[in-house]
Amino acid sequence: MKLRFVLAEAALELVPKEAWKHPAVAADARRRGREPGSILLDRSTHHEAMLRLKDGPKRGRPDLVHSSILAVTGSPLYLEGRVALYVHTSGDIVLEIEERTRVPKSYNRFRGLVEKALSEEEGSGLVKAYRSSLPQLIKKLGADRVWGLSTQGAERSLDELAEEVVRFERPCVVVGGFPHGHFAPEVVGACDELVRIHAKPLEAHVVTSRLVYEIEKRVATAGTR
Amino acid sequence: MKLRFVLAEAALELVPKEAWKHPAVAADARRRGREPGSILLDRSTHHEAMLRLKDGPKRGRPDLVHSSILAVTGSPLYLEGRVALYVHTSGDIVLEIEERTRVPKSYNRFRGLVEKALSEEEGSGLVKAYRSSLPQLIKKLGADRVWGLSTQGAERSLDELAEEVVRFERPCVVVGGFPHGHFAPEVVGACDELVRIHAKPLEAHVVTSRLVYEIEKRVATAGTR
Numbered sequence: 001m002k003l004r005f006v007l008a009e010a011a012l013e014l015v016p017k018e019a020w021k022h023p024a025v026a027a028d029a030r031r032r033g034r035e036p037g038s039i040l041l042d043r044s045t046h047h048e049a050m051l052r053l054k055d056g057p058k059r060g061r062p063d064l065v066h067s068s069i070l071a072v073t074g075s076p077l078y079l080e081g082r083v084a085l086y087v088h089t090s091g092d093i094v095l096e097i098e099e100r101t102r103v104p105k106s107y108n109r110f111r112g113l114v115e116k117a118l119s120e121e122e123g124s125g126l127v128k129a130y131r132s133s134l135p136q137l138i139k140k141l142g143a144d145r146v147w148g149l150s151t152q153g154a155e156r157s158l159d160e161l162a163e164e165v166v167r168f169e170r171p172c173v174v175v176g177g178f179p180h181g182h183f184a185p186e187v188v189g190a191c192d193e194l195v196r197i198h199a200k201p202l203e204a205h206v207v208t209s210r211l212v213y214e215i216e217k218r219v220a221t222a223g224t225r
Numbered sequence: 226m227k228l229r230f231v232l233a234e235a236a237l238e239l240v241p242k243e244a245w246k247h248p249a250v251a252a253d254a255r256r257r258g259r260e261p262g263s264i265l266l267d268r269s270t271h272h273e274a275m276l277r278l279k280d281g282p283k284r285g286r287p288d289l290v291h292s293s294i295l296a297v298t299g300s301p302l303y304l305e306g307r308v309a310l311y312v313h314t315s316g317d318i319v320l321e322i323e324e325r326t327r328v329p330k331s332y333n334r335f336r337g338l339v340e341k342a343l344s345e346e347e348g349s350g351l352v353k354a355y356r357s358s359l360p361q362l363i364k365k366l367g368a369d370r371v372w373g374l375s376t377q378g379a380e381r382s383l384d385e386l387a388e389e390v391v392r393f394e395r396p397c398v399v400v401g402g403f404p405h406g407h408f409a410p411e412v413v414g415a416c417d418e419l420v421r422i423h424a425k426p427l428e429a430h431v432v433t434s435r436l437v438y439e440i441e442k443r444v445a446t447a448g449t450r
Contacts, residue, residue: 042331043331044329044331044333044334045333063330063331063332064330066332067292067295067330070292070430071430071431071434074427074428074430074431075431076423076425076427104269105288105289105292105428106267106268106269106288106332107288107291107331107332107333108269108270108332108333109269198301200301202299202301203299203330205295205296205299206296206299206300206434209296209431209434209435209438210434210438213434213435213438
């Protein structure tokens with residue numbers, strides 16, 4: 001079993017052109033000595049500039065993407081090469097993290113890495129970036145079965161889901177990389193099944209760490225006793 | 226049951242005086258428009274300045290502290306007021322997070338909050354800061370039993386540990402908030418038992434999220450099915 005883990009519609013993008021001249025963005029870019037179009041859109045500093053953006057509430061949360069990535073990359077399952085990790089952004093760019101790579105735990109270093117990858121749309125050796133819709137990515141991954149985690153899905157315990165996931169050779173789990181709202185129809189369409197694992201919405205990194213852990217418990221790893 | 230969760234000897238401190246004049250620190254402080262003594266020591270930017278510090282490898286990892294805090298505060302157990310969260314730093318300052326408070330998920334906002342709390346040594350309403358050794362803190366918490374998680378402890382599964390923890394009314398779990406090394410003797414002395422939950426060392430946020438999750442599974446919360 002090797003898990004394909006996809007963070008979908010992630011709230012990760014460079015500042016879009018319509019916000020370049022907003023004072024909140026311009027000041028931040030100047031402080032960092034960068035062009036507005038080469039920095040990540042981030043609600044924690046660009047909130048005012050985001051009020052008029054389309055789908056604003058779903059965008060500009062690189063912190064959420066970072067914590068979700070760390071929840072995967074810190075796990076023994078990942079460190080033993082049993083997880084392939086993909087970040088699909090709301091703008092249809094996929095960041096593919098090279099197997100077993102340690103992503104920077106410092107947010108500001110992570111930000112620098114992602115800004116570079118998104119600017120070049122190719123990325124360095126550790127993080128490849130390319131254009132792809134979520135359905136195209138899923139197709140490429142050649143998964144046996146695809147579960148999407150969503151509060152709109154059918155109620156199942158995480159235990160039960162993990163039991164099922166490990167029965168497949170190439171399972172794929174999709175978690176939303178945005179702070180509010182639901183999967184777009186094309187993402188729902190790319191999943192075989194939508195599953196709801198908790199009565200309330202959970203943060204992406206919480207869902208991610210619990211899911212990876214429950215799967216890891218059912219797979220022999222070198223650290224297992 | 227209400228869990229007392231303590232991140233102990235956390236690698237969180239303001240830049241110490243002996244490093245204020247190092248170019249790596251001075252440039253960073255200038256860039257941020259701050260005094261060197263009022264910014265957090267951070268290996269990701271101050272590495273060169275840390276080479277000569279005593280216990281250097283154990284220090285300057287605010288990112289690790291942040292991800293561990295988020296692993297607690299994102300959990301339903303915490304959100305329902307079943308976890309009291311304390312960060313004890315290597316310099317014997319305790320940050321006490323007010324119950325059910327949402328700590329900033331943006332690292333740079335978190336940094337600002339902590340810098341303020343450590344500078345004033347009192348903190349705002351959300352985060353109180355006061356001087357206390359780890360044994361003093363443990364005594365104050367009035368715990369029934371204290372488990373320290375350490376690779377030097379006795380091997381036990383996390384399942385088994387969680388089963389035991391929830392049998393107490395006021396259990397306390399201590400996790401190391403540093404990247405390498407082991408608990409200081411006085412921390413070991415303050416624990417009733419040291420437990421090793423994995424064959425390999427795990428990152429603090431990974432240990433934290435798994436532990437809170439296993440405890441939560443055994444406690445009825447509003448989201449439980």
